[in-house]
Amino acid sequence: MMDSLFGDLAPWFTAPALLGTGFLMIQLVLGEIGGDGALDLDFDVDIDGDHPGAEFGWLSLQSISAFFMGYGWIGFAAYRFLDVGFTGAAMIAVLAGVGVAWLMVWLLRSFLKLQNNTNVSIQQARGMVGEVYVTVPPQGTGRGEVVLVINNSRHSYFAVQDGDAADEPIVTHTRVKVRDVDTASNILIVEPA
Known part of the structure; x- marks a missing residue:
């Protein structure tokens, strides 16, 4: 099993897959148990409120970890189970990573839009x-x-x-x-x- 995950050129896919999946799981667990710290910061931020979900862009931590997760697992599957070689698997992995990151951004923006639209007088x-x-x-x-x-x-x-x-x-x-x-x-x- 370990040889399949980390042998040959597979670590180019399994390492990002494990890191992205691990980060998303940590976020999920902390979100469910209310993981917050005892950090107190005081700063002022001016954000345009007309575009709900704008903070969930392509370079957010969620989208980057989703990219690595999609890139890694789909790339690993393509490398091990399809006869496309490393270069073909890498191209498939990049496309899959972009697709998963786009899906994450779209879902988070949709959820935030739902949250913003519920407060009605x-x-x-x-x-x-x-x-x-x-x-x-x-x-x-x-x-x-x-x-x-x-x-x-x-x-x-x-x-x-x-x-x-x-x-x-x-x-x-x-x-x-x-x-x-x-x-x-x-x-x-x-x-x-």
Whole structure:
């Protein structure tokens, strides 16, 4: 087994594979157990907040370790199991490393974008058009539920009717407009759109 991993020219692939995999595993373990240190730093950084995920670029530690992991394991597999020689395996390894690094950057940016889009104020719902999820009963007889898309994410809110035309229920899948928001109870006041 050791001869297969470290014999011949295989260390050109196994060493980066083990280092990249080890670093990603350490990050995973520290992230799960809350690994932080007792380091106290005081500095000021000005970052443009319009581009969530910009800090996960091609030269981040995550993408570099993902490159080494992809380069190493795919290169090792190509070197040992395909009849392409060292040069062919190295080219396959570089392509695989770039692909895995790109995938890591894309995933981290996507996760960060999801995290940034979840904080929504119910005040943003005023004037928006949504869809009834649970039938909104006539005025004063209960509440239903409405789904709105705010900042590219779906949010569900309780809703009631109010006004002259509120004597009929608004059934599921009907489009409604948010006329007002009761901030005390976080309930939308809706009317058919």
